[in-house]
Amino acid sequence: MPELRRVLVFAKRTSYDRYIRQQGVPRVKELLARGDVTVARMVRADEHHHRTVEEVQRALEAVGARVTLRYRDRLEAFDAFDLVVTVGGDGTLLWASHGVGDTPMLGVNSAPHDSVGFLCGTRMGEVLPHIEAIAKGTAPRVKLARMQVSVEGEVVHRRVLNDVLFANPHPAHTSRYLLSFRGMLEEQKSSGLWISTGAGSTAAIRSAGGRLLSLRSRLLQFVVREPYTPDGAPYSLPRGLVHPGERLEIFNKMRECRLYVDGPRISLPVELGQRVTFCTSDEPLTVMGVSTRAVSERQRHTTVDGEDVSDAGDDVRPAGSGSGSGSGSRRSPLPSR
Missing domain, CATH: 2.60.200.30 (Probable inorganic polyphosphate/atp-NAD kinase; domain 2)
Incomplete structure (x- = not known):
């Protein structure tokens, strides 16, 4: 892992950011004011997310990285950075990955009680040890096919x-x-x-x-x-x-x-x-911090x-007698192109 000189922090906009701070949607304000169950987690998730963004910035500054913060509403090529850190959940990592070629990524789940973070290598409250491991070159990594x-x-x-x-x-x-x-x-x-x-x-x-x-x-x-x-x-x-x-x-x-x-x-x-x-x-995409335990657990369920079916196998199973040519077949000659 190269020295962490330039690091991009790519953070999502929370629902509270979009509906209240940016748009001021009256309906959402009304639901929040009366404590409606449909928005019950919105404030908590927003607080956790912004706290995590600050935690990530502090951790990166602690290892001497120069940090650039951008939000999910802006996507571009990110390969000028040594590391891309996403703050959100798997959706934020997926969105940012479209702008990433060879640069490693680390996902940080900023609201683990409210969002999915299977591909995230760390979570709110646990960021610094993972950043230090990446800076030292000891963090686990996995290459994901795209x-x-x-x-x-x-x-x-x-x-x-x-x-x-x-x-x-x-x-x-x-x-x-x-x-x-x-x-x-x-x-x-x-x-x-x-x-x-x-x-x-x-x-x-x-x-x-x-x-x-x-x-x-x-x-x-x-x-x-x-x-x-x-x-x-x-x-x-x-x-x-x-x-x-x-x-x-x-x-x-x-x-x-x-x-x-x-x-x-x-x-x-x-x-x-x-x-x-x-x-x-x-x-392929290099994702940092995904533990060997998570990979092994996933591997255990692929038989x-x-x-x-981890790297081989064939699940194409013709209907009927196995030839796929029975009376219900919808097979046609291959078109010429």
Whole structure:
């Protein structure tokens, strides 16, 4: 680890910051004044967050680092820094990671009672020892694989850390597309398609029935969300694991379609007939402070039904007799491009 000369602290804006300090939303003020249950944690989370931002700045100054503070509403390339420290939760780390190439990152969970911080290496009240370990070069680190996304052969994002949702922008609409993987092409209707990295396998894709992958895994995973099969025949490609060097392709059949990258803030349009390609990125992300215990615990859960899916495995299981060519098959010849 290089000497910590220039460090970026990238902090989120709390709900209280946005709704009260910045916008002064009357409805939120009213709810807070009467102690409504829907905003009961807002003040506490705000206090904890700003206290943590100050704690992080003090810890970095204690090891001689020059600190630059920026907030989550501003994203740019961050590779001029020796370290990027995010203050918030996993969402803040995900957002900042899009501006980070080779620079290591440390996530600090500023409100551990109110936010998810699985990828955060430390938390409020425990920052200084972790900063000191990073400065000494003794802090644990893990390289996380990221995903590259292309539309019609042009890369639109190569730093996806968690997941992408391919779907109609209207939640009540059916998503229509052709899914191509390992020589199979299948027409599908569903609520959309989740594609995730190993790091993202604990998130939405797991709720949709996906597998838990090793934190160090370089595999991608896809799961069809709420498949629509009125004739009762299962899809041949309901889910699968995409190895490094492989590609997953989707051909859009919708007039309106979006790619939601690492959450709702990055939303990319896909036109009717366009091809979207997903593969493992050649830009992994280095995350500091994630303990070996957390990695080992994650690894312990990556053997499913006797199959190790940490770095290998195949979850593409054709319907019917195993050939996927029964009466319910929706497979088609691969399109020429």
